[in-house]
Amino acid sequence: MTADPRYPIGPMPTPLTLTPTERVEALGQVFALPADLFEAVQGLSEDQLATPYREGGWTVRQVVHHVAESHMNAFIRLKLALTEDNPVVKPYEEDRWATLPDHELVPEVSLNLIDALHSRLGMLFASLDPQGDDWVRPWTHPAQGRTYSVDTLLAMYAWHGRHHVAHITGLRERMGW
Numbered sequence: 001m002t003a004d005p006r007y008p009i010g011p012m013p014t015p016l017t018l019t020p021t022e023r024v025e026a027l028g029q030v031f032a033l034p035a036d037l038f039e040a041v042q043g044l045s046e047d048q049l050a051t052p053y054r055e056g057g058w059t060v061r062q063v064v065h066h067v068a069e070s071h072m073n074a075f076i077r078l079k080l081a082l083t084e085d086n087p088v089v090k091p092y093e094e095d096r097w098a099t100l101p102d103h104e105l106v107p108e109v110s111l112n113l114i115d116a117l118h119s120r121l122g123m124l125f126a127s128l129d130p131q132g133d134d135w136v137r138p139w140t141h142p143a144q145g146r147t148y149s150v151d152t153l154l155a156m157y158a159w160h161g162r163h164h165v166a167h168i169t170g171l172r173e174r175m176g177w
Helices: 020-041 060-083 107-126 150-175
Strands: 138-141 146-149
Touching: 020 060, 020 107, 020 150, 060 107, 060 138, 060 150, 146 150
Parallel strands: none
Antiparallel strands: 138 146
8 A cells, every 4th residue: 555545556557468477366356346346335325425535536436437437448448459450449538437427326336337347357358368469469548659468458457446446445444434
């Protein structure tokens, strides 16, 4: 854990390649996210769900919906990377998305989505040959001006889920919830 409330587990890793052991660990984190996120928000009141995890940050409710949206993009990016030659992915304005009316829905809507999505996302990652070339398949993020690999995608989204769970659990600890 870090002192910076924006990055409670540290900055996002962007390795170009992972070892087979690192892939297994990251895949376990992908499969664990639905239960971890559910546990992080379980029992929170409406007022608690409307509390920002840090000053100037999203509310707990917005964080849950953001995770669903971000990981839907990860799933599409993975499928593009596996089926196209160095696809250029579509960036999105996540801060603007967080202000749209669907972010007022109960978190269970996105928790159910994340549960189903991670079954598919995890299965797709798990189906890749541990020694195969799919892990180095490139994809480009134009807003970041970088090309990444499928390995990087796995590392990024394993981190991303833990990152946002830590936002919520850190808030709960600080507030004594």
